Amino acid sequence: MVDRTTTPAPVEARILLVDDHAANLLALEAILAPLGHELVKAASGEEALRQILKREFALVLLDVQMAGMSGFETAGLLKQHPRTRHVPIIFITAVNRDAENVFRGYSQGAVDYLVKPFDPDILRSKAMVFVDLYIKGETIKAQERLLREQEREVMRRRSEERYRHLLDAMPQCVWAADAEGRVNYWNHAGLGYCGLTPEDVTEAAFWDCLHPEDRAPARAQWEQGIHGDQPFERQVRLRRASDGSHRWHLARAVPERGEDGAITGWIASATDIDDQKRGEEALRHAIVLRDDFLSVASHELRTPLTSLKLEVSNLTRMIRKVQNEGDAEAAAKLASALMAKIGGKIERIDTQANRLHRLVDDLLDVSRLGSGHLELEIEEVDLAQVAREVGSRFADEAARLGCALTVNAPEHAIGQWDRSRLDQVITNLISNAIKYGQRQPIDLIVEIDEAARHARLVVRDRGLGIAPGDHERIFGRFERAASSRHYGGIGLGLWIVKQIVEALGGSVTVDSQPSAGSTFTIDLPCEPEAERTG
Numbered sequence: 001m002v003d004r005t006t007t008p009a010p011v012e013a014r015i016l017l018v019d020d021h022a023a024n025l026l027a028l029e030a031i032l033a034p035l036g037h038e039l040v041k042a043a044s045g046e047e048a049l050r051q052i053l054k055r056e057f058a059l060v061l062l063d064v065q066m067a068g069m070s071g072f073e074t075a076g077l078l079k080q081h082p083r084t085r086h087v088p089i090i091f092i093t094a095v096n097r098d099a100e101n102v103f104r105g106y107s108q109g110a111v112d113y114l115v116k117p118f119d120p121d122i123l124r125s126k127a128m129v130f131v132d133l134y135i136k137g138e139t140i141k142a143q144e145r146l147l148r149e150q151e152r153e154v155m156r157r158r159s160e161e162r163y164r165h166l167l168d169a170m171p172q173c174v175w176a177a178d179a180e181g182r183v184n185y186w187n188h189a190g191l192g193y194c195g196l197t198p199e200d201v202t203e204a205a206f207w208d209c210l211h212p213e214d215r216a217p218a219r220a221q222w223e224q225g226i227h228g229d230q231p232f233e234r235q236v237r238l239r240r241a242s243d244g245s246h247r248w249h250l251a252r253a254v255p256e257r258g259e260d261g262a263i264t265g266w267i268a269s270a271t272d273i274d275d276q277k278r279g280e281e282a283l284r285h286a287i288v289l290r291d292d293f294l295s296v297a298s299h300e301l302r303t304p305l306t307s308l309k310l311e312v313s314n315l316t317r318m319i320r321k322v323q324n325e326g327d328a329e330a331a332a333k334l335a336s337a338l339m340a341k342i343g344g345k346i347e348r349i350d351t352q353a354n355r356l357h358r359l360v361d362d363l364l365d366v367s368r369l370g371s372g373h374l375e376l377e378i379e380e381v382d383l384a385q386v387a388r389e390v391g392s393r394f395a396d397e398a399a400r401l402g403c404a405l406t407v408n409a410p411e412h413a414i415g416q417w418d419r420s421r422l423d424q425v426i427t428n429l430i431s432n433a434i435k436y437g438q439r440q441p442i443d444l445i446v447e448i449d450e451a452a453r454h455a456r457l458v459v460r461d462r463g464l465g466i467a468p469g470d471h472e473r474i475f476g477r478f479e480r481a482a483s484s485r486h487y488g489g490i491g492l493g494l495w496i497v498k499q500i501v502e503a504l505g506g507s508v509t510v511d512s513q514p515s516a517g518s519t520f521t522i523d524l525p526c527e528p529e530a531e532r533t534g
Contacts, residue, residue, distance in 0.1 A: 011138040013131045014038045014055060018048040018074065019063040019092075028061055028092075031120040032127055045069030049077060052084050058134035059127055062110075064093035075108040088130045090114060090123075173238070173249070173270040175206065179263050181226040190270070195241025211237035211246045222253070229255065229263065235277070238270060247274035374503060376418040378528060383455055384409035386419060387446045390426040394434065402439045405430070409446035413455050415526035421500045428493040429459040429520050437463035440517070453526040462517035471510050497522075 015037055017028045025041045032039055040057070042048040046069055052060070060078070064071040071091055078084045089108075094116040106113065112126055173193050176185035183206040191197065194209040207215050214236045225232040232253035237246035253268035391407035398405040426444070433442045440462035447456040466474060473479050475498045501508045505525045512518035 009142070011135045011142065012038065013058040013134055014040055015127060015131065016040050016042060016048060016051060016057045016060045018042045018045065018060065018066075018071070020044055020066040020068075021063075024063065031123055032061075035124065035128060035131065037131060045071070045074035045077075048074055052078060052087070053081070057087055059130045060087055060089045061123075061127070062089050062091055064091050072104060072108050075110065079108065090126065090130075092116065092118070175268040175270075177253075177266040177268065179265055181222060181266060183268075193238065193240060209239050211239070213237075218251070225253070226266070231255070232266075232268070235273070236270075247272055248277040249273060374499065376421060376503060378416050378418060381415060381417045381419045381422060383413040383415060383417070383422060383448070383457065383524075384411065384446045386422050387426055387444055387457070390423060390430060391444050393427075394430050398434055398442065401434060403434065403437055404441045405434075405444065406441065407444045407446075409444075410448055413446050413448040415453075415455055415524065416528055417504055417524065418500075421504070425497050425500055425522065426457065426459070428497050432493060433459055433461040433463070433518075436518070437461035439463075448526075455524045455526055457522040457524070458519060460517065460519040464518075465514045465516045466510065466512040466518055467514055468512075471512065474510070475508070 015032060015035075017025055017032075017039060018041075019025050019028065020043055022043070025043070029039050029041065037058070040051055040055070042051050045066060048060070048062070051057075062071045062075060066074075071093075075089050075091070078087065078089065088111040090112045091110045092114050111130065114123065171189050173190035174187040175183050175190055177183045182203050184201065186194075186196070186198075186201050186206075191200075194205075196205060207219060210218060218234055218236050221234055222232055224230070232251070234251050236249055236251050238249050239246050249270040250273050251268060251270045253266050255263045256265040256267060258264045387409050388407050391405055394405055430442070430444065442462075443458070443460040445456075445458040445460070447458075449455070475494050477492065477495045479495070498508050501522055501524070505528060506523050508520065508522045510518055510520050
């Protein structure tokens with residue numbers, strides 16, 4: 001219940017006396033002094049306005065006839081101001097006795113109009129009435145303010161009680177601290193987790209619950225947030241009393257603010273993320289193991305691959321040597337015998353060796369990109385020339401599969417890129433176009449915008465196509481546009497293309513529909529970002 005017997009402090013009343021004659025002010029002061037209230041004198045209308053704007057008055061006694069600003073003008077200005085418009089004014093005059101001036105006085109908001117000479121007792125009585133009304137009004141206002149403050153305090157206490165009950169019902173660990181960051185409340189879950197009782201709620205006990213390695217950095221960040229008026233968030237390990245283990249928690253704290261915006265306290269919570277944390281660590285460990293495996297496997301595969309290519313190269317060189325030495329007829333017979341023995345295997349071996357070599361390079365790139373060690377050798381490169389070289393390299397394979405490969409490029413397209421990586425990008429895109437192109441024509445297009453210092457590379461096929469929902473997916477690691485049972489591959493080509501292009505400051509997009517072919521577009525700046533913005 002609200003204590004309605006509480007009374008506010010006594011109200012002080014002031015009366016403003018305004019007259020441009022000192023003798024008149026002394027007379028008014030002598031008449032009103034017995035009332036026991038503060039009397040403030042003003043010798044002009046201007047001074048009266050300054051006084052009444054600085055302090056509150058219960059009544060104004062105002063001389064009508066004054067030099068400079070008259071009493072009527074002063075009253076008019078007082079009634080125009082929101083803070084002074086309700087202050088009662090009694091006009092006093094010795095000359096303006098006619099009805100017109102009396103009427104004017106009342107029209108300016110006066111509550112009375114006294115003409116000298118007047119009875120001092122009458123003036124005192126009238127002044128006492130208005131002062132008493134002022135005191136009663138201000139007392140009522142003070143009582144209302146006091147009651148509202150008491151009601152707010154009761155509501156605050158009830159709200160705080162409900163708030164604490166709510167916090168105690170939460171299974172999550174929750175703490176509260178004062179504006180300086182000193183912990184002064186733990187909910188039941190927090191106490192139970194740390195194995196404490198409400199009597200144990202101390203500043204030291206709170207920090208003792210943290211893992212020894214986490215206390216100093218967490219406290220430093222906490223104090224920095226308190227002094228900087230910033231929310232707190234940090235992963236810390238809390239000791240669980242039931243088994244003594246330290247489990248990872250995400251600790252957060254936000255400030256509580258009063259009506260004026262100032263911080264009144266802090267509310268902190270701790271969410272158990274130990275299982276999630278351990279899962280992330282296991283995942284990171286698995287990624288490291290996988291990347292290590294890819295790196296080792298790539299290097300292990302490169303050794304027999306190199307030997308295979310060397311043997312094929314030696315065999316080819318021996319055949320050519322036989323063809324170029326000795327009796328032509330004997331050489332022809334020997335070469336024919338060798339070819340008959342080997343049959344058509346040399347070409348297939350060489351093709352498979354190249355495919356294996358590209359596979360190993362892809363695996364090595366996965367390892368490099370995954371660890372952030374992809375190195376670029378930036379130099380002046382003619383993209384048009386690289387495109388024509390790759391196109392020429394694939395011409396025989398495309399012709400053998402019955403699809404026309406057309407290269408459309410300007411004479412030159414010069415930029416600052418990595419030549420070998422651009423070759424790799426175009427090679428991967430052309431390989432995919434041949435693989436999924438269903439023996440339809442393939443276009444390799446290079447465009448250069450010298451003014452914008454921008455180049456564009458387009459590879460277009462008219463084959464299998466890709467569903468719109470898969471456009472983003474196909475650029476992921478180990479993702480394929482179609483079933484590997486029919487088309488092979490391990491799904492690294494487009495992922496590597498995207499990584500290389502983005503490393504060069506560019507972008508790659510695809511426009512495709514099922515059975516309508518695919519168009520891959522690569523946009524590249526002609527020089528590194530630092531040079532473009534420098």
